[in-house]
Amino acid sequence: MALRTEPFVLNVGPVHPSTHGVFRMRATLDGEVIVNIEPVFGYLHRGIEKLAEERTYSGIIPLTDRLDYLASMSNNLAYVLAVEKLAEIEVPERAEYLRVIMVELQRIASHLIGVGSFLNDCGAFFTPFLYMFREREKVVDMLDMVSGQRLTYNYMRIGGVSQDIPDEFLPALDKFLKQMPGFIDEYDQLLKENEILLARAKGVGILPKELAINISASGPVLRGSGVKWDIRKADPYSVYDRFEFDIPTGTVGDCYDRYRVRVEEMRQSLRIIKQAMEQLPPGAVRSEVPHLLRPPVGEAYGHIESPKGELGFYLVSDNSIAPYRCHIRAPSLINLTALRDMMIGWKIADAIIIFGSIDVCMGEIDR
Amino acid sequence: MTILNFNLNSIQYWQTLPPDWPGEFWWHWLVFTVIIIGFVLLLVMGFIYIERRGMGRMQARLGPNRTGPFGLLQPVADAIKILLKEDIVPTKADKLVHWLAPVIAFAPVLMVFAVVPFQNGAVLADLNIGILYVVAISSVTTVGIFMAGWGSSNKYSLLGAMRSVAAVVSYEIPLVLTIASVVLIVGSLSLNQIVLAQDIPFILLQPLGFLLYFIAGCAEINRSPFDLFEADSEIVAGFHTEYSGMKFALFYLAEYAEALAISAIITTLFLAGWRGPLLPPWLWFTLKVIIVFFVMVWTRTTLPRVRIDQLMALAWKFLLPLALINLLITGIEVLTLPAALPWVMILANFAIMVLLVLLWSKFFRLGGGRVEV
Amino acid sequence: MKFERYGIGIAKGLRVTIKHLFHHPVTVQYPEQRLNPSRRTRGNELIWDRTKCTGCATCAKTCPQGVIKIITSVSTEENKYVVEKFEVDTGYCIFCGLCVEACPYEALFMGYAYERAKYRRGELVQANEMLGASPERRPSGYMHPEIAAQLPRQTLLLERITEEE
Ligand code: SF4
Numbered sequence: 001m002a003l004r005t006e007p008f009v010l011n012v013g014p015v016h017p018s019t020h021g022v023f024r025m026r027a028t029l030d031g032e033v034i035v036n037i038e039p040v041f042g043y044l045h046r047g048i049e050k051l052a053e054e055r056t057y058s059g060i061i062p063l064t065d066r067l068d069y070l071a072s073m074s075n076n077l078a079y080v081l082a083v084e085k086l087a088e089i090e091v092p093e094r095a096e097y098l099r100v101i102m103v104e105l106q107r108i109a110s111h112l113i114g115v116g117s118f119l120n121d122c123g124a125f126f127t128p129f130l131y132m133f134r135e136r137e138k139v140v141d142m143l144d145m146v147s148g149q150r151l152t153y154n155y156m157r158i159g160g161v162s163q164d165i166p167d168e169f170l171p172a173l174d175k176f177l178k179q180m181p182g183f184i185d186e187y188d189q190l191l192k193e194n195e196i197l198l199a200r201a202k203g204v205g206i207l208p209k210e211l212a213i214n215i216s217a218s219g220p221v222l223r224g225s226g227v228k229w230d231i232r233k234a235d236p237y238s239v240y241d242r243f244e245f246d247i248p249t250g251t252v253g254d255c256y257d258r259y260r261v262r263v264e265e266m267r268q269s270l271r272i273i274k275q276a277m278e279q280l281p282p283g284a285v286r287s288e289v290p291h292l293l294r295p296p297v298g299e300a301y302g303h304i305e306s307p308k309g310e311l312g313f314y315l316v317s318d319n320s321i322a323p324y325r326c327h328i329r330a331p332s333l334i335n336l337t338a339l340r341d342m343m344i345g346w347k348i349a350d351a352i353i354i355f356g357s358i359d360v361c362m363g364e365i366d367r
Numbered sequence: 368m369t370i371l372n373f374n375l376n377s378i379q380y381w382q383t384l385p386p387d388w389p390g391e392f393w394w395h396w397l398v399f400t401v402i403i404i405g406f407v408l409l410l411v412m413g414f415i416y417i418e419r420r421g422m423g424r425m426q427a428r429l430g431p432n433r434t435g436p437f438g439l440l441q442p443v444a445d446a447i448k449i450l451l452k453e454d455i456v457p458t459k460a461d462k463l464v465h466w467l468a469p470v471i472a473f474a475p476v477l478m479v480f481a482v483v484p485f486q487n488g489a490v491l492a493d494l495n496i497g498i499l500y501v502v503a504i505s506s507v508t509t510v511g512i513f514m515a516g517w518g519s520s521n522k523y524s525l526l527g528a529m530r531s532v533a534a535v536v537s538y539e540i541p542l543v544l545t546i547a548s549v550v551l552i553v554g555s556l557s558l559n560q561i562v563l564a565q566d567i568p569f570i571l572l573q574p575l576g577f578l579l580y581f582i583a584g585c586a587e588i589n590r591s592p593f594d595l596f597e598a599d600s601e602i603v604a605g606f607h608t609e610y611s612g613m614k615f616a617l618f619y620l621a622e623y624a625e626a627l628a629i630s631a632i633i634t635t636l637f638l639a640g641w642r643g644p645l646l647p648p649w650l651w652f653t654l655k656v657i658i659v660f661f662v663m664v665w666t667r668t669t670l671p672r673v674r675i676d677q678l679m680a681l682a683w684k685f686l687l688p689l690a691l692i693n694l695l696i697t698g699i700e701v702l703t704l705p706a707a708l709p710w711v712m713i714l715a716n717f718a719i720m721v722l723l724v725l726l727w728s729k730f731f732r733l734g735g736g737r738v739e740v
Numbered sequence: 741m742k743f744e745r746y747g748i749g750i751a752k753g754l755r756v757t758i759k760h761l762f763h764h765p766v767t768v769q770y771p772e773q774r775l776n777p778s779r780r781t782r783g784n785e786l787i788w789d790r791t792k793c794t795g796c797a798t799c800a801k802t803c804p805q806g807v808i809k810i811i812t813s814v815s816t817e818e819n820k821y822v823v824e825k826f827e828v829d830t831g832y833c834i835f836c837g838l839c840v841e842a843c844p845y846e847a848l849f850m851g852y853a854y855e856r857a858k859y860r861r862g863e864l865v866q867a868n869e870m871l872g873a874s875p876e877r878r879p880s881g882y883m884h885p886e887i888a889a890q891l892p893r894q895t896l897l898l899e900r901i902t903e904e905e
């Protein structure tokens with residue numbers, strides 16, 4: 001005789017150790033198995049898109065810092081690229097290279113957190129997380145050195161970057177480039193082949209290639225599913241066409257693949273930084289841009305490969321000092337749409353690591 | 368008939384008591400109870416300190432170092448803080464169950480130490496069924512944990528409690544089987560006898576047994592990588608999500624006391640208990656307990672957590688068959704091999720362990736666990 | 741037959757963690773040990789130089805948060821604006837540094853200090869003389885390279901850890 005059972009609803013979040021911010025998943029569980037899941041977000045909504053409509057073009061840059069606060073540099077870049085496209089502004093060569101260095105450093109920092117918190121979700125009690133934070137600290141130190149702040153850099157400007165790098169920066173960067181590969185190896189030693197991690201992450205939360213493309217996922221989530229798509233190669237912005245690097249991809253699109261893609265991307269970022277450092281030209285870092293910029297009437301879409309995926313800014317100008325409309329394509333939000341397909345049928349413990357492997361940032365989802 | 372038998376037996380038992388009973392009995396009882404409670408509380412504090420500092424250092428940080436010299440008073444400060452916290456009982460909780468659960472979880476752990484010898488004969492009760500008593504008593508804690516999970520009327524707690532029951536029921540079996548192979552060699556269930564029989568620590572004679580016992584023990588007492596009854600990244604704090612203040616302190620205490628109990632039993636069964644050269648026996652015992660606990664801290668720092676179905680698979684597909692094979696091999700060795708050749712046996716046993724683990728690694732499958740819904 | 745998943749990964753991980761037990765920790769004991777912040781720190785509290793300020797209000801116009809309030813009057817004998825009130829509500833300031841960047845007369849600086857917590861909200865609103873530089877309110881080198889050159893070198897974690905190469 002079968003016992004009568006009934007599914008029950010578990011609210012994971014908004015305040016939960018593993019929801020990376022204030023995210024809520026309404027999970028319907030049958031025992032431990034997830035039968036249905038409903039993401040609920042909006043707890044961190046600050047109306048950034050609306051706020052942008054009444055700020056000057058340069059005043060929006062600090063706002064973009066607060067989107068994906070783990071990758072402020074990337075947000076800055078995506079925004080200024082859109083404005084530069086809109087107003088057709090030239091950027092000095094040196095500034096382009098500096099931008100690339102900063103953004104790639106930022107990618108390393110963001111992936112360190114993404115991977116660290118993913119491993120933490122798997123239950124490795126803060127060890128990988130803290131090791132990775134140690135290296136992130138070094139990156140943050142360097143970004144602090146150039147921009148003056150540790151989280152909200154506000155470094156990019158329309159037509160360049162705010163200041164040239166100080167003299168100590170390049171030696172520090174050089175040292176970092178020498179140290180970092182060893183540390184990445186250390187992380188790999190710590191958990192890459194760990195049997196428990198393999199059992200937990202391999203084959204779990206598979207996002208098939210077709211689905212990934214259909215939901216227009218991007219970033220490591222898409223590449224983990226085996227699609228070789230990277231905006232740095234597909235539509236090179238800034239000076240990315242001058243560097244040599246590979247696009248790491250996964251094979252099946254499970255949590256483990258996404259984790260590996262991130263780790264490999266860190267190695268590729270180091271490669272890019274190294275090349276950029278060698279090619280760094282002298283010169284000005286900022287072109288003359290009117291203080292209160294009035295771009296011609298029109299629209300522009302600037303997109304970059306941010307650590308989380310394709311980050312795009314769509315700006316409409318009505319020839320006033322503030323954009324008429326500013327829309328942000330946040331990669332985290334769009335990657336999150338696959339949540340239900342990935343989670344159904346897995347256990348609650350898997351749901352946590354699947355969510356962790358998407359590596360979302362709530363600041364970007366709720367905007 | 369059985370009742371009659373039981374009565375007869377108990378009468379006989381009554382008659383076997385020494386003629387001068389109770390004699391020193393109550394003194395003995397009092398002294399050892401005080402010693403045990405003191406030992407447990409002190410060592411639990413030590414464990415908390417070791418865990419936090421050791422883990423801190425392994426994670427490239429310092430760990431608590433502000434209260435007292437080297438942060439030694441941190442556990443005391445923690446205890447005071449916890450005791451001063453408000454005791455919150457959820458409105459929908461089953462009040463009585465919620466209240467009783469911590470006590471039921473903690474008391475049996477303390478009772479385990481009644482049979483653990485601190486040095487030769489220094490034991491509260493040298494039961495001739497000592498190890499059986501340990502196995503029986505220590506699983507009562509699960510009842511407390513389940514009561515906590517059920518009584519708090521919280522879904523996270525319930526999930527944790529269900530996981531706990533499932534895990535403990537499965538892990539008890541390999542645990543008992545490995546103990547059985549130790550008992551086979553010694554021929555006695557008394558813990559004191561087991562220690563006395565270890566001229567060579569049984570970790571050498573029973574390497575596989577030690578490995579299995581360590582894994583199963585960790586799973587029993589909710590240590591990483593099997594800490595999924597209170598998996599903080601999944602179900603917040605598992606069964607004690609809704610506990611605070613004194614009751615939470617009892618759970619916390621029970622958790623570390625359990626770790627202490629398992630370390631003590633591992634020490635007694637496999638590491639020759641209090642035996643050792645030079646140092647006094649109780650110090651040897653404490654040292655070994657701390658070393659075993661340190662290994663637990665070490666694994667906790669390194670390993671991710673397994674999933675509930677993997678936990679079950681590990682118990683039934685890895686630990687159980689290996690424990691059975693181990694029992695069989697031990698039986699054959701005890702019957703056929705003369706005790707004069709310990710080193711041959713040690714080598715053979717290590718070879719068998721390596722072989723079996725390698726063989727079973729072939730059964731390791733990835734990617735399972737999805738259920739069609 | 742190839743054996744790969746018999747626990748070798750676990751053993752490797754255990755090796756890494758035990759190695760760290762004997763390494764020096766990277767954390768800093770804050771109140772006793774202090775690190776030098778970046779020379780360009782956009783630290784707490786704006787610093788305003790009354791002597792250099794002309795009252796042009798470019799900073800107020802640039803500020804995305806609108807936290808700078810300037811009241812000026814016209815002084816006819818000197819033929820210039822006199823700043824009567826320069827008020828910054830640091831509670832709303834996001835320390836973006838745009839005002840410092842915009843000031844054409846280099847009269848504004850970001851702060852270098854990082855321990856300027858206040859007990860009351862009212863204390864966050866600062867005006868006139870409160871905004872001047874003082875030993876505990878040193879200006880930072882943000883957008884002012886000449887000041888940056890005098891500040892102590894930033895402590896980098898990169899340079900503090902020497903054990904692993
Ligand atoms: S730092 Fe930014 S927010 Fe603060 S006053 Fe200056 S411009 Fe305004």
Ligand code: SF4
Nearest residue numbers: 793794796797799843
């Ligand atoms: S921009 Fe500079 S000079 Fe002009 S009002 Fe502000 S502080 Fe004074």
